[in-house]
Amino acid sequence: MRIMIVNDYEEMSKKAAHIIASQIVLKPNSILGFATGSTPINTYKELINLYKNGVIDFSEVTSFNLDEYFELSKDNPQSYDYFMKANLFNHINIDDDRINIPNGMTDNIERECAEYEKKMKEAGGIDLQLLGIGRNGHIGFNEPADHFQSDTHLVQLDDDTIEANSRFFDSVDEVPTKAISMGIGSIMRAKKILLFASGTGKAEAIYDTVKGPITPRVPASILQLHPDVVIIADKEAASRL
Numbered sequence: 328m329r330i331m332i333v334n335d336y337e338e339m340s341k342k343a344a345h346i347i348a349s350q351i352v353l354k355p356n357s358i359l360g361f362a363t364g365s366t367p368i369n370t371y372k373e374l375i376n377l378y379k380n381g382v383i384d385f386s387e388v389t390s391f392n393l394d395e396y397f398e399l400s401k402d403n404p405q406s407y408d409y410f411m412k413a414n415l416f417n418h419i420n421i422d423d424d425r426i427n428i429p430n431g432m433t434d435n436i437e438r439e440c441a442e443y444e445k446k447m448k449e450a451g452g453i454d455l456q457l458l459g460i461g462r463n464g465h466i467g468f469n470e471p472a473d474h475f476q477s478d479t480h481l482v483q484l485d486d487d488t489i490e491a492n493s494r495f496f497d498s499v500d501e502v503p504t505k506a507i508s509m510g511i512g513s514i515m516r517a518k519k520i521l522l523f524a525s526g527t528g529k530a531e532a533i534y535d536t537v538k539g540p541i542t543p544r545v546p547a548s549i550l551q552l553h554p555d556v557v558i559i560a561d562k563e564a565a566s567r568l
């Protein structure tokens with residue numbers, strides 16, 4: 328694991344965008360794994376700037392998102408499909424056919440998950456996976472559990488996650504309780520992983536990820552076993568290291 332400690336959210340976002348941009352420059356047909364939530368918003372803004380300034384070109388890039396809420400349609404502003412379009416895809420030249428996000432409205436969960444895994448494999452695997460981290464140490468929506476769940480699957484969200492994500496909804500009752508998420512195996516198969524975190528709310532999760540035992544109780548701790556992980560944490564998120 329390589330840990331980069333930066334001053335604040337802005338610096339974290341610039342560094343993350345530059346790492347993603349260099350991946351695209353080195354391999355224009357990269358397979359990128361994207362995340363949603365608050366952490367990536369300015370990273371995506373910076374990527375849009377780099378695209379508009381002619382530094383990067385997304386025309387050959389393929390993307391796979393980590394997760395999507397279950398039973399939330401694409402046109403719901405809280406869906407991750409909607410989030411990705413609003414915060415990144417609508418502003419760059421990525422080909423619609425190369426965008427992959429689990430379909431939360433599927434009527435066949437097992438088939439949807441198996442097909443998502445198959446598509447990732449057929450694309451050649453993810454070159455660079457971007458990860459935020461939950462306050463409880465989750466990555467994707469792999470919540471603390473008794474064992475690591477390998478492939479894309481349906482997840483029951485933790486109360487802590489539902490509470491954390493309620494800030495995007497009118498009330499906590501509106502937050503979906505389930506999601507489709509890449510599994511720990513799907514994430515660990517990525518060739519490179521970039522995890523980023525900002526703010527004191529993430530300090531304990533970052534400490535446990537980097538210095539704690541490898542345990543499914545802290546899903547991100549498995550990243551200690553991955554050969555190519557960069558963590559960018561701002562001073563607050565790194566405050567317990």
Ligand code: F6R
Nearest residue numbers: 362363364365366459460461467
């Ligand atoms: C989002 C995802 C989640 C978030 C995590 C942190 O696609 O998979 O693991 O990365 O919950 O969310 P924020 O960035 O909102 O603190």
